Amino acid sequence: MQNKRRPTKTIIYLLLILLAIISSVPFYMMIINATRDTKDIITGFTFVPGSSLIDNYNTMMGYVNIWNGFKNSLIVAVSVTVLSGYFSALTAFGFAVYNFKGKNQLFLFMLLMMMVPGQLGLIGFYELNKTLGLLDTFIPLIVPTIASPFVVFFVRQYLATTLHSSLLEAARMDGASEMKIFHTIAFPIMMPAVATMSIFTFIGSWNNYILPLVILFSPEKYTLPVLMGFLKGSQVAQNLGSMYLGIAISVVPIMIAFLFFSKYIITSIGAGSVKG
Amino acid sequence: MKKLDYKGYYFIAPFFAIFLTFNLYPVLLTFYYTFTHYEGYGEPQFLGLDNYVRILTDSYFLEAFINTWQIWGLNFALQLGIALFLAALFSDLRINIKGLGFFRAIFYLPNLITISSVAILFNIMLDWHYGSVNQFLLKLGIISEPINWLNQPFTAQASVALILTWMWFGYTFIVLMAGVAGISKEYYEAALIDGANRWQTFIYITLPLLKPIMLYIMITSLIGGLQLFDLPMLLTDGLGSPDGSLNTMVLYLYNQAFRYGNYGYAATIAYMLFLITVIFSGITFKSMYREAKVTKKRGNK
Amino acid sequence: MKKVLSMFLLILLVGVIAGCSDDSSTSDNGNNTDNNTNTEENNEEKDYSGEVLKVWSFTDELEDPITTFEERNGSTVELTIVPIADYPTKLRPALESGVGAPDVFTGEIAFLKEWTDRGYWENLSADPYNVDEWEDDYVPYVFDLGKDSEGNVRALSWQTTPxxxxxxxxxxxxxxxxxxxxxxxxxxxxxxxxxxxxxxxxxxxxxxxxxxxxxxxxxxxxxxxxWVNEDNELVMxxxxxxxxxxxxxxxxxxxxxxxxxxxxxxxxxxxxxxxxxxxxxxxxxxxxxxxxxxxxxxxxxxxxxxxxxxxxxxxxxxxxxxxxxxAPYFWGGTWVGIYSGSENKDLAWEFVKMMTHDEEFLTDWALETGDVLSYLPVTDEIKGDFSExxxxxxxxxxxxxxxxxxxxPGIVTKYDQQIDTLLGSKVIDYVDGKVTKEEALEEFYKAVKNAYPEIKTP
Incomplete structure (x- = not known):
């Protein structure tokens, strides 16, 4: 048995490493290219970094203040992640635990609305925000994500396997209010699901392009993807190294954040299974 | 049947307040456009049901419908297969694979890059003469002459499906693992004691308990897959070349609206797509639900 | 089925309510905007220092002219660059609603003919601009392309792109x-x-x-x-x-x-x-x-x-x-005009004038960039001096x-860009041997008809 298992394990690891390489090659290329100049990039790809990182950085900063965009993106993405995580947990809890009139219809309604293709809603959304006086603010980018059907759907599905009504009953016996039960008992149980979805929400918001492009007018409010678009339309587009550097600056930090966050999920998963 | 509890409304109220404020108006406006001829500016002209009559006889839409299913089907099968395989590996107590956090993060990397960067990247890699994909396959001797990937309907569709798999298998894997994490370790330990093999553990413990998460994956992937458009748009000429094989439903919608200015018709396509999504989601729900019943019965035995 | 039906009814019901409230608030808002416009117009002065002009474009080629412009009259220009692929997406909602719109925006040949007829650009043939008087100073096809279907000039271009x-x-x-x-x-x-x-x-x-x-x-x-004649027929x-x-x-x-x-x-x-x-x-x-x-x-x-x-x-x-x-041909080109809803038309006009009708500026511009100008008084002066x-x-x-x-002049229609693209893709199919010429032509007509149902194809 022992002899048989060793090679299997090696093969599995080799397979995983191969998959990991396939997944990370474009990333590596991007980071390497951020340190090379245009001529080198055109001639082909190498695995060795170039020496033009500082030049590329200066060229790029001559056009846009990428750190300001970084700050804006961070404000938006963090707010979105927190709001959508909290309110989705709240909504999913409401759907999973209570039995009320029209519950199934409302859930179905929510599911139906996420099936409508969104491409054409842009003009209506713009007009709505014009009416509400919210154009050129972060609010249209942040507040609507309180209603994130996909996240609610996921957390509810997760609760279906993990939440036991006995836990809630016990808490109610102790005289805890419903909100308190949600915050102290249900939310920790939902945490792995919320955290998982938070990654996607954060990245979705971080990469969101068309909405901020249309909603924001003031350059000092531009988010990173809009600034990258700005770069694409300018002379910098000729300087491929600077373009790659811009993309790298917008991606690498979230990659690092993600790695940390990923660790956190594992800990919360551990906590979850102890309770379950 | 539990007794009715109005407190649930408090919990879902914020969601629906925001939802109705921001989402409903655009959605209904779009619905109104389906009955009009509207070019995206000025006043829409009322047409009645003309757009609906047109879409039922539109061969381009039918083509788009078939293409979307072909691309999504291939992608989904591969993506779910890989993700399930990985989930089975990592949930197996016996082999006890280390580094879940690391691999999970790495597998998710392709999803971090914006779709336009992905398209640029693969455009270069799939180039007939200069692309690294052909260079690589030629060097290995797998093919004897370069393949013009994006010029043949089959290879073009397969390319898109594979790129999508590459982008999304990590996501599906993460979601599956979140579900696996919700399964109590006791089940696995019990299975181990009972002498269940790897396959049995996966089929009889992991899969049934993952059912709600699987349903989530099925439904969201279906919705996302049927709305596939940016990759086909960016990889070739944006019209669905070669031979219309990359003309997906939302690409068609997009072109009708933003290329040709037929907003009303584009809105009709959106609602047809909505209907199609509803129907297929319904079928998925129904079949998953029936299976769930069957498993439960088996469990009782 | 019943559930779905009741859901639709609910959607419609809520929609009607939402629709009503939206309408009322829209009109309120509209009034406010009008008031603002009036006050600002009253306060206007001839000196432009401290004023802000918003310019949108899809390249950064206007950056240097803007610096010149700012130095000349003390105003501040905010240039927003949007990549060409997203330019219409960004412009359309702003121009349609008038909120957040620029004072001056450029248009590429691909959208030019669509936009001249939408009233987005101010009519430059009317008072106080009267640009019709300038017609003889420009390369004919360039001047002609900036006109709407009634012959009014909506946008001008400083360059010609043969x-x-x-x-x-x-x-x-x-x-x-x-x-x-x-x-x-x-x-x-x-x-x-x-x-x-x-x-x-x-x-x-x-x-x-x-x-x-x-x-x-x-x-x-x-x-x-x-491509399309007055009777809406495709001309092959x-x-x-x-x-x-x-x-x-x-x-x-x-x-x-x-x-x-x-x-x-x-x-x-x-x-x-x-x-x-x-x-x-x-x-x-x-x-x-x-x-x-x-x-x-x-x-x-x-x-x-x-x-x-x-x-x-x-x-x-x-x-x-x-x-x-x-045969002679042209490819591309950038036109510039004043947004018809701008509250800053005087300054906007100063900018358009400098870009297209200012001998001193245009001479410098042409000598510096090598851009081929459409403004003949300047090109006649300098054309002999170039050696590349x-x-x-x-x-x-x-x-x-x-x-x-x-x-x-006078042969560009709003359909050109898209019909050219459709034709090109069918020609390539034929060249690749995927279809016969007849099939390619038939598919082309079908595609045109699908894109523009109003066009009659052979």
């Missing part, structure tokens, strides 16, 4: 016995002569064009007629039908290098030999010499010299010249000015 054929002098010398633009132009002046030249080049191991699409401009302008000229055959000839006789426009090989072929039909080998390895070829010429317009050839060429710098093809080192000293300025005057 095209030519850029070719390699050394190859011309070797194969054709001359590198003189006039003589080479003569060898390209008709389809037959062009194919004859292609044949000679092929014998010597060169390729006439990088791809078949290179000839589309000549086919389009050989018999200049609008003999020349356009011949485009299919000419493209097929290029492919079958091997006059092209399989390097599609904007692809890596297309750029690579500008600067030396490229691998032909098997580019996976190292480009400079001796073994693959047989598989290599060099491209003789590219059909490119004025801007092609500065933004396509120059940045991608190193080895062949100075080895180029430009001449005319079988990249083209071995040739005066491309004079050449392009002559070409631009040959271009027929």
């Amino acid at each position: 095209g030519g054929i850029f070719y390699r002098r050394s190859i011309a010398e070797e194969v054709l016995g001359t590198d003189d633009p006039a003589e080479v132009g003569e060898m390209m002046s008709s389809w037959d002569k062009m194919f004859e030249t292609g044949d000679k080049l092929k014998e010597a191991g060169y390729r006439l064009f990088p791809d078949e699409g290179a000839i589309r401009w000549f086919s389009k302008s050989e018999d200049p007629q609008p 000229t003999e020349a356009k039908l011949n485009y299919f055959d000419h493209a097929k000839t290029l492919r079958e006789k091997d006059y092209t290098a399989f390097a599609p426009e904007w692809s890596p090989s297309w750029f690579a072929a500008m600067d030396g030999p490229v691998a032909y039909n098997g580019g996976w080998d190292e480009v400079d390895s001796e073994a693959s010499k047989d598989n290599q070829t060099e491209v003789f010429s590219y059909a490119l317009p004025t801007w092609g010299l500065h933004s396509v050839l120059k940045p991608n060429v190193e080895e062949t710098n100075g080895d180029w010249a430009v001449t005319s093809g079988p 080192p990249f083209l071995d000293g040739q005066n491309n300025y004079e050449f392009f000015l002559e070409e631009s005057k040959k271009i027929e």
